[in-house]
Amino acid sequence: MARAIPLATNTADVQAVTGACTLVGFSARETGGAASADVTLRDGTDASGAIKAIVRLVANGSQAGSIPAVDFTTGIFVDRSGTGSSELVLYIQ
Template sequence: MARAIPLATGTADAQAVTGACTLVGFSARETGGTNSADVTFRDGTDASGAIKAIARLVANGSQAGPLPPVDFATGIFIDRSGTGSSELVLYLL
């Protein structure tokens, strides 16, 4: 069974998980209501890690769904960009 890891609303990059893990899904929404937000899932502890997945959120929009298992070797770093804010929940094995 997957476990949920919530990430608070914001515009700043964030370390979501430290250490090896497998991402099997996510839900995300843009919370500012007027601007888009991009969320890049990187393997590592900073914005230089390898890109494993990307979500583009339109203003006041959302995305959710399962993924094929995506392995992260050193952790999941959330690299946020755009002018909107995002709120996420990651689902890990």
């Protein structure tokens, strides 16, 4: 069964998970309302980790879905960019 990891609205990068895990789904929305936001999920503890997934959110847009299992060995680091802000929920096993 998947476990939900909620990440509050922000523009800052954040360590979402520490340690090995498997990402099986996500939901994301842009919350600033006037600009797009990119969310890059990296395997590691900083913005230099290997890219495992990318989500592009248009202003006021959202995306959600199940995905094929993506293994992270060190953890999930959320690298946010763009001028918008994002709110996320990651579903891991």
